[in-house]
């Protein structure tokens with residue numbers, strides 16, 4: 024009894040071997056098709072081609088497998104083929120961890136970002152006055168924070184809202200940052216302003232609304248300073264990574280990614296902080312990954328747990344908005360912390376033991 028079973032199993036082993044060889048031969052062809060599709064910029068998934076193949080296979084199916092089973096098996100093969108093409112594509116991305124296994128560490132005026140220690144970036148939503156900036160800068164310096172944010176060009180939902188002080192705001196940032204020995208980050212919204220920004224700030228921020236402003240991304244790729252790229256409000260991680268690739272492929276490899284919440288149906292927060300983005304982006308790319316707790320939550324009362332969650336998930340830094348008098352701030356009044364609130368948050372973060380200073 025056991026002899027024929029062994030023999031049949033041996034036959035199956037041989038067939039498995041043949042199938043494996045054929046599947047891998049097929050996979051090589053699939054890879055070549057993937058390369059052609061990459062060059063042509065066409066989608067990898069081709070449902071029309073898949074349906075035609077399934078129809079032809081079921082037409083020729085001699086059994087005993089039923090058509091539905093044949094379809095199921097081949098659909099799995101197509102799925103695996105698609106994955107292979109997508110994996111190959113990812114490996115080609117400059118920002119991919121498959122391309123560069125070691126972390127990119129970005130030097131922001133002496134502060135390393137992405138190298139195992141964490142960075143705190145804090146400052147007002149908008150640059151409003153010298154007095155406002157100096158008050159925040161002084162508090163940041165006292166707290167040991169080295170990087171200050173401040174918006175000069177403000178892309179606002181309503182054209183009637185405060186649009187920022189523009190270049191004047193960048194000049195103010197530079198002056199105050201120099202007084203207090205801080206590095207600065209500010210959003211740039213127009214490709215023509217990138218060169219100008221290099222004169223005044225240390226890091227160019229590309230905002231969520233502009234994550235797929237490809238001309239701006241290309242211009243940032245030509246910049247000589249690092250770029251902090253915010254995730255778009257409705258961007259998938261795939262789109263986010265490709266936006267970063269635009270900057271890298273245009274010559275600037277100093278790109279930092281920042282998760283700032285995505286739009287969902289939830290109303291208790293301004294956006295939904297996608298914590299899973301942190302380990303996924305760290306896994307898929309070699310770029311530093313930060314979390315903007317102010318914009319993702321849009322509120323002040325849950326910043327500490329959200330910051331701790333971000334750090335525990337592997338974030339390389341936290342960004343938070345601080346204003347001397349949030350109630351009279353010209354933008355984002357509801358979510359900015361006043362200075363004592365910031366100090367309390369900062370202490371909480373430090374006490375958590377999750378924040379390793381450079």
Ligand SMILES: O=C(O)C(=O)C[C@]1(C(=O)O)C=C[C@@H](O)C=C1
Pocket residue numbers: 053056057067068069070072073100101104105
């Ligand atoms: O023929 C193609 O265009 C392929 O990319 C190959 C293939 C396949 O495995 O046969 C893979 C994915 C597509 O959805 C369709 C077909």
